[in-house]
Amino acid sequence: MRIDLHAHSNASDGTDTPAELVANAVAAGLDVVALTDHDTVAGHAEAAEAVRGTGLTLVPGAELSCRVGGISLHLLAYLFDPAEPAFAAERELVRTDRFRRGRAVVERCRELGAPISWEQVERIAGSGSVGRPHIASALVEAGVVATVSDAFTHDWLANGGRADVPKHETDPATAVRLVRAAGGVPVFAHPGAVKRGRTVSDQVIADLAAAGLGGLEVDHLDHDEETRARLRGLAAELGLLATGSSDYHGHRKTVRLGEYTTDPAVYEALVAQATGAKPIVG
Template identity: 35%
Template sequence: MSADLHIHSNASDGSLSPSEIVKIAYAKNLRAFALTDHDTFKGIEEAQIEADKLSIDLIPGVELSCNIGETDVHILAYWPDVNDPDLLNELKERRKNRKERAIKFVEKLNNNGIHITFDDVLSVAKGSAIGRSHIARAMKSKNYVGSIQEAFNNYIDVNSCCYVKKESCSPEEVLKMIKKAKGVATIAHPGVSKIDEHFLNLKKLGLAGLEVYHPDHNKSKINHYEKLAKKLNLIATGGSDFHARRSSRGITIGSYSVEMETVEKLKRKSLKLLANT
């Protein structure tokens, strides 16, 4: 049996509830899955209740962004203490920044003839951590675009006319925060961020793994990161990065997964961190 270590719910920018995700993971015969929403633990409790009912293992997690220069880097944290006060304060601040960034997106869109409001975005987000996908959905609901991808391509993606740069911090700061919360840190989709030369230094700061198996990695990239993870003695992880049932690429929960042996390696890292408390 296997595990999908990268899944998003509607607690952030996914389309399904945490309980719906658990049911799909169970139907896909996964033994475990990680709920890794952006900047929030909001979906963990609901997912855990459903996971307990179905006897499937939930790995609580979160996805945090940071920057190396102008490069956006995402770090996944597994089994962090969801009650760690410093981490909770950081997540609260990040969600505040998300709202402020969304307001700036709306202003830019308005100046470019896309007349949506911040309330439209809030209506779509329904209390979740606001992301660009919510802005795209608001645009689609007002018939300014025909698809979410069109909104990203033409308006809100990097280098598009209405893009707003996010406030961020360094990987060193994120890794320090994850380590304090006893979480196990891995780099998400490294083939996107392309920061290979930094991994050795990040490992010294607590990085435990690389997300080798991911929808954005072709066979060549998978082969490259398998070798690099082995060379640096980092755990090769993987996940679907699932967001929506109707993915344009046909990605669903479990499309990318790892064997339970990988989960056990990560868990041993977690237990070691706890033992050093």
């Protein structure tokens, strides 16, 4: 089985529609794909409809924006009940604050000389939840940077960069508890991605494990071999699952669906922990 547990659609900052994501997952030879848009479940219904008759299994999820000790991090949430009130309210708070933050980041970029506009960013985002990748695409369109990745530097959009603006982010221990209370399974996304900015200590990860964290995303484009080995050892020490995922964003990033995958036994163990929702078998 080929299992990719981290992918985005244009319901957040990917470029594929949810239906296109399903079709591309089938074309990539995947057996299982998770839809994990940022702080939203808006793409779940379309993806669930598209997966019918394909033979692909869809894992509904989301990627949550969190912060602890001044460090931003992402938490993947799988197979939770999307209607559970407390978790739904927190996702909505984070999602709506993205618009306030997006407008402020665009204004910072303009002050730094970038000829972009909020209307341009809205056009790029379409119906999706506005995020920095949409602003990065606007910077590419304006010729300010060559690629989306080039926008995520200190000069522009990186955490703590010249154009960065803080947004509402959930305390990760609170997020872990919210996910568990909604019957879901929380997994720390790309915990060793140092090129994205500061990363948390192993002690913070241990504290999250004590709060109910289910796993670490180990095999990921932003982790070198040494980092993967360290995280795999830490996961084993803490009794956490070690997952692998592409973090696919369509053509906004170069990574391909299925470029990094999760072991089938790990996937089965993750599904066994979930009580909020079940995978959707096409």
